[in-house]
Amino acid sequence: MRTIASCVQDIIVSSPFLEEGLSRQIINFSALAKDLNQPISEMLRKPVKDGAIMMALRRYQQPSHLENSKRLRKTFKQLGDITVRSNLSDFTFQNSKTLIDSHSQVLNHISTNHQVFYAFTRGVFESNIIISTSEKESVFNAFKNETQIGFQEKLSAISLYLPSGNSKIAGLYYQIFKRLAWENITLYEVVSTTNEFTIVVEDDLVDNAFSVIKRLKE
Incomplete structure (x- = not known):
């Protein structure tokens, strides 16, 4: 069963600019939650609240094997x-x-x-x-x-x-x-x-x- 958190993750992973902005903490969570409300509502086929989306955004963590990988940082x-x-x-x-x-x-x-x-x-x-x-x-x-x-x-x-x-x-x-x-x-x-x-x-x-x-x- 799909959740708001899984929908948020799918959208972020498919949007490199969005993912980068979140990792740099330069995106307003409230404004982004409002922007994502319609696509997430369509994905879940029911209305969702901006607050629930904002909570999912705050809890989102980039996969550790990408940005936070010690091996990757060492390679760079x-x-x-x-x-x-x-x-x-x-x-x-x-x-x-x-x-x-x-x-x-x-x-x-x-x-x-x-x-x-x-x-x-x-x-x-x-x-x-x-x-x-x-x-x-x-x-x-x-x-x-x-x-x-x-x-x-x-x-x-x-x-x-x-x-x-x-x-x-x-x-x-x-x-x-x-x-x-x-x-x-x-x-x-x-x-x-x-x-x-x-x-x-x-x-x-x-x-x-x-x-x-x-x-x-x-």
């Missing part, structure tokens, strides 16, 4: 170097039988230039390349016979080195994405390996995004 303190790369371009191509051959041409072209930023991901229907804008023409030439779906310039990448064992930490990426969303930072792309996490943003957002990533250690 052990985050490694942060690297920023600018002047990047993003290409998206439709997958095809010849796409790998085109990809190989680019790899051969940049193999001796270790200053070039390059990331390649392949999905079910499309593939993505993020590369230094200086190599833009080489990509266009290599993929001239492929179907291009998207292209974006003026991007920057922020790479964060993660401590070993990070894949076993529940809530690690959740906390990173939540803090970026709270600062209204939209992500153009996300690339990750076992121990590296990279976000790609438009140039006008890179300063704010870097500040958020840097504060993760604090």
Whole structure:
């Protein structure tokens, strides 16, 4: 049987901004209770009182394995170097039988230039390349016979080195994405390996995004 408390929990868990506001204690419980009255009444199929909702809000506790996890906090303190790369371009191509051959041409072209930023991901229907804008023409030439779906310039990448064992930490990426969303930072792309996490943003957002990533250690 559903209760007011369970309804409150479902709403908060599905609303990262709301959850963050409650954890920071910057939300007025009375005003929020009034705002949640209608959806909770509909969920329970009966009218509820604002006071009951406010009591449930005050008693709500964020899952301990997320924000309050000692292991999670320790992991953030052990985050490694942060690297920023600018002047990047993003290409998206439709997958095809010849796409790998085109990809190989680019790899051969940049193999001796270790200053070039390059990331390649392949999905079910499309593939993505993020590369230094200086190599833009080489990509266009290599993929001239492929179907291009998207292209974006003026991007920057922020790479964060993660401590070993990070894949076993529940809530690690959740906390990173939540803090970026709270600062209204939209992500153009996300690339990750076992121990590296990279976000790609438009140039006008890179300063704010870097500040958020840097504060993760604090």
